[in-house]
Amino acid sequence: QKEVEQNSGPLSVPEGAIASLNCTYSDRGSQSFFWYRQYSGKSPELIMFIYSNGDKEDGRFTAQLNKASQYVSLLIRVSQPSDSATYLCAARDRGGSEKLVFGKGTKLTVNP
Amino acid sequence: EPEVTQTPSHQVTQMGQEVILRCVPISNHLYFYWYRQILGQKVEFLVSFYNNEISEKSEIFDDQFSVERPDGSNFTLKIRSTKLEDSAMYFCASSDRRSTEAFFGQGTRLTVV
Numbered sequence: 001q002k003e004v005e006q007n008s009g010p011l012s013v014p015e016g017a018i019a020s021l022n023c024t025y026s027d028r029g030s031q032s033f034f035w036y037r038q039y040s041g042k043s044p045e046l047i048m049f050i051y052s053n054g055d056k057e058d059g060r061f062t063a064q065l066n067k068a069s070q071y072v073s074l075l076i077r078v079s080q081p082s083d084s085a086t087y088l089c090a091a092r093d094r095g096g097s098e099k100l101v102f103g104k105g106t107k108l109t110v111n112p
Numbered sequence: 113e114p115e116v117t118q119t120p121s122h123q124v125t126q127m128g129q130e131v132i133l134r135c136v137p138i139s140n141h142l143y144f145y146w147y148r149q150i151l152g153q154k155v156e157f158l159v160s161f162y163n164n165e166i167s168e169k170s171e172i173f174d175d176q177f178s179v180e181r182p183d184g185s186n187f188t189l190k191i192r193s194t195k196l197e198d199s200a201m202y203f204c205a206s207s208d209r210r211s212t213e214a215f216f217g218q219g220t221r222l223t224v225v
Contacts, residue, residue: 034213043203043216044155088155098143098168098210099157 001026004091006103014111021077021106023089026070029088030091033065033072034100038086079110084090114138116217118204124223128193133220135187135204144187145180145205145214146173155203160209161187194224 003026013019025033032051036044050056050063052071062075072091076083086105093099125131137144146158151200161179178190180204187206192200201221205214 013156036216043201043219046213049213090155096210098145098160098162099170100147100155100214101157102155104154 002030002091002093002101004089004101004103006087006089006106008104009107010109011078011106012109012111015079015081017079017110019079019083019108019110021074021076021087021089021108022078023072023103024070025089025091025101027091027093027101028067028070029093030070030101032092033063034090034092035061035063035072035074035092036088036102037083038105040086040089044088076108079108081110081112084108084110087100114190116204116206116215118202118217118220120220121218122221122223124225125143125194127196127224131191131194131222133189133191133202133204135189137187137204137206138215139185141206141208141215142171143167143207143210143214144177144179145207146189147203147205147216148200149203149219152198157188165211170175188206194222198222200225 034049035047049064056063060077064073086107088105089103090100119134144161149155159173160167201219204217207214
């Protein structure tokens with residue numbers, strides 16, 4: 001059973017701080033990884049994706065991938081109260097599968 | 113900005129009834145998906161659809177479920193005989209190429225009573 005695991009939180013950070021969200025995955029065949037933000041009662045909204053080992057930056061967000069450790073993370077710099085949401089990590093299999101396997105999500109609260 | 117749209121936003125149905133959830137994917141996308149999220153649980157993959165046929169489905173997607181693209185724009189999920197445990201948020205998603213990022217619609221909340 002392919003699994004994506006996340007600490008459910010809640011994770012609380014003060015406004016302006018860096019929020020660090022982590023995710024591990026069980027299937028070494030997973031090839032690409034996605035971070036989605038989900039506000040309560042709303043749909044997942046894509047933040048960014050990463051395919052290669054290392055860091056990928058997009059504005060205030062940085063995704064990090066370490067395939068050897070089967071670990072993905074998302075850093076949010078200069079956190080804002082509007083970043084308060086549940087962050088979902090998802091993995092897609094290399095073997096041609098199109099499905100995303102989601103973690104349960106980490107709830108982030110940014111305190112003003 | 114293009115978006116995936118779903119109707120209705122909320123559907124209440126009696127157990128045993130058939131429901132059809134509708135989705136309009138982003139117009140130039142070719143790959144379509146249905147996911148569901150039971151309250152408080154993970155988002156779960158149901159089915160993917162490409163070139164007018166199912167390309168992949170999960171063990172959840174049993175004979176009670178079917179998908180269709182009846183015309184050039186709509187993508188539907190039908191549940192033939194709903195059960196209480198089908199109550200969930202159902203998300204449609206689409207992507208322009210295989211194995212690229214999927215964009216989600218706002219969801220349909222299905223409540224089976």
